[in-house]
Amino acid sequence: MRDNGKPALLALAALVVVAMALSACGSSSDKPTSATDATSTPNAAPPGSKPDTAAKPTLTGSGYSNNDLSNTRSVGGPITSANVTQLKPAWTHPLTAKSQYGSYASIPIVAGGVVYSQDLESNVEAINLRTGDVLWKKTYGSPDQGPNGIVVGGGRVFGATATSAFALDQKTGKEIWSAKLIRNDEEGIDMTPGYHHGLVYVSTVPGNNTKFYNEGTKGILWALNAKTGKRVWSFDTAPTKTWSAKNTKINLGGGLWHAPAFDAQGGMYFGVGNPGPWPGNPDYPWGKSRPGPNLYTNSLVKLDAKTGKMKWYYQLTPHDIYDWDLQDPPILTKVKGKPAVIEAGKSGIVIAVDRKSGKLLWKRPVGQHNGHDHDGLLAVKGQYSKLHEGVEVYPGILGGVIAPMASDGKLVYVPVVNNSATFSGSASQGSGQSNTGEIVALDVNTGKIKWDQVFQAPAFGATTVVNDVVFATTFDGQVYALSAKTGDTVWSAALPANSNTGVAVSGNTVIAAGGLAAAQGQAPALVAYRLGG
Template sequence: MSIILRTRGVGRRGRRTPGWAGFTALAALVLAIGPGMAAPGPEAAPDPAAVAESHGRGAHARDWPLSNGDLTNTRNVTRTAIDSRTVKDLKVKWRLPLEGKPTFAGVMASNPIVVGDTVYLINLDSDVTAVDKETGKVRWKRVFDSPSVGPNGVAYSHGLLFGTTFTGVFALDPATGRTVWTRELIPAGQGGIDVAPHVYEDTVVVSTVPNTFGKYVPGAMGTIYALDAATGKERWNFNTIKDGDLWGHPEINSGGGTWYAPALDSHGRLFVTIANPAPLPGTPEYPNGASRPGPNLYTNCLLAIDSRTGKLLWYQATAPHDIRDYDLQDPPIVTTTQVNGVRTEVVLAAGKMGKVFAYRADNGTPLWTLSVGTHMNDEGPLPDTPTVVMPGILGGVETPMALSRGRLFVPWVDTPSTLTATGGLQLPDYSVGRGGLTAADVSTGKVLWKRDLPQMALGAATVANDVVFTSTFDGQVFAFDTATGKTLWCDKTPAGIISFPAISGNTLFVGAGTPGLSGSSQFELIAYSL
């Protein structure tokens, strides 16, 4: 059930610092869920050339400079020879061992980026490595030794490389790894940072989360920060919990924040998907989340924020008063499609509730909703007796979608959880997990085809021309025909995959950085090339 709301905004603006010039384009993001209503004021017309540059990659048209490729989060490349005819010829070009102290998630859960002749990646210790794109040789490595659960990441813009530790943000010289600036955002033990930076104009956006390695910190609230890209100085911040006292019980409750990059549209609207409230499902004293009455805004919401000021323009709640860990967390996508015969900018969003939502980008009007995967006992209060719920806490749409030529590609996970009104929030038996990839018409939400996969689809969707790639927890990488879903290519990596690939030129970069089902510790970044 969705909640439609209007607001005048609660952003907090910092002192504007001198920034870099120009690059006024923004690109859109799709966040869906909850019929959104908004009343933004008049907006200046964007510069068409800047918009075109933003929605693409501008000077980096052949690169992958952001976690999802571009500002609209499409995960789609066309300037490559990889297509349905050539994909069968992909072969391993080089392998780079991935280093780091493995957490329960392994050593890598992020998206490498590619700029020019260099691949940049970050591990779950927040250590950054620069790698020669052609040879796989390490050029430099910067050690931060700041463990994160991910998905973290790096981003490139205006000649700087941006990343996060578990408590702060940094900018590096991409040629040497030298520190340009750092900024601490959250004290140790009060939460963390798991998200890849997103860079637009001369601004870097990140978010804190209210948990540390899966344990929620009572009283903690996720906050979105916009920083000057040149200096790291704060421009504005936005508290993702509307009620500052955490619904009356700050000694128990927490919530909010985001763990994937937002998106930007051509009117300067920043779309952000927000994570769940806690505790989940409840406690013996407060079953079914009774310690946090009401919809628990802005958790599990899509926010539309003025990217220049931090003012909230509108929001939508997709899973109000969540008790099943149904984050609206997937990175939104922005595109243009036909709505009642008129070309209209829309945003697409999805989350762990196993649903995809399409909305008008200007005001959040709902267009369609698509359910993916298995749904069982996924609404209403939970009973005191153990109840099997699907999607479970590791389920639904966990990792990024992709968009190409009017088709939306949605990776999804089917794993059950057994919950009660007061508990049961435990990770499932990974071996029973399954997944799939669904292709849908972006105008209608109609399913075009669906492929079931042998394991959890935790490797996102990524498109090269008429080929869509995805990967599974057991280390398999698949390529499907975007029009039919026909399998075109498959390879098996030595470890599991929960990171997301990048494509640059004629090369696909895949990180196999989690033990998966086999328990393998042979973690590698693999370059597949024609």
């Protein structure tokens, strides 16, 4: 594939801006404004303009964060490889939020002809899909590092600020309830909620915009009543004593980055973030303060969605020492005709697990690896002599599979970041200078690589499959349509700023975000591309 990257120095400078966000997954400690302070503003047409009578949004309907409850990011509609070159800009919407991680890191939701969008100050907007006009806006002013986002259902828009979950009226943007979930000022929230059968699912994480992976913090998953915000149950992703009764004030970890998947039998599936301190600290190198595998970090977990009762877990990376979250939203599919779930994370390994038993079906490394995939097991066994100071590790803290995957039931389309990090026993010594990306297509039944397309910029954005086209973005601000059969580029466009998120597709329209101004003259914005413009 041709080189679509900006100069390497620019890309690396911009990566510094998002490095902590992608490696720590924390949120802001700023408290959300009250309902009386937040705004809910109807759209005002420009002077002299005529009202748009061609399409009237309904401000009703449902929209899930990964297009369906199975997290497939697979969308129907008229867009195919035969007509994708007809995509032209239809409208742009400026992104003005101010966060140390840019303006935008979520993926919009489309329902009833309306785009529902959350920026990196936690503000939510409803936008006319056809015209780009703002229908209402709810202002929170709670800076976040992402990936955040919203989910729509039951006449409400559910989301979170850096401290609290909330529900908004879908038609007006008025806040219905808000529920503070963090336990202290050092924890945060930065995920798209899940929503299913009257419950909203939101997890805290062990960090926020002011400090990442704070000692003694953890991620807790909460199930909330969608009508009232009342807590129904919780699941501790890093159980109470945090793996050591002695070091509970040192150890930390867990939490969710993305919305769970839900099956028809009442099960919910999610991936969990990494443990800490990582790789350790001066007193406890290589994670000695947290002996054992450190459940349920770096694990794919299945719970009963109604009660929170555990069904099973599969831990991919026991006693992680390299910040290898298993954070992606799991995809529910079938492997050789049997129900399965596919998951991946920053270890750069994609797994398929039996949905009923939790048994591993296949495992496939993607991207660059250099022999350190099992170093955590060496630490568990006390074989520290085999763990060397100053070692360069692939994937690094910005590497592996950071963004959500997509699947059409035959292939799974995996966005990959190739980046290394150098570690000592007590600290990370920085990321490597090589930052490239790949989109890898794997056979759902076997995990075999069908094709692999390389980019000169990291693939920090989620993939989305539409018929025979796979949409992807790269950090240099390019949005691509690839052939689902071969991986060849069939269309591309330049966004107005760098991008670290995927696209939303609704009918004949693709919405992509350039959310990070990494060079002079860049202006973050949502861009709607439509067949025929």
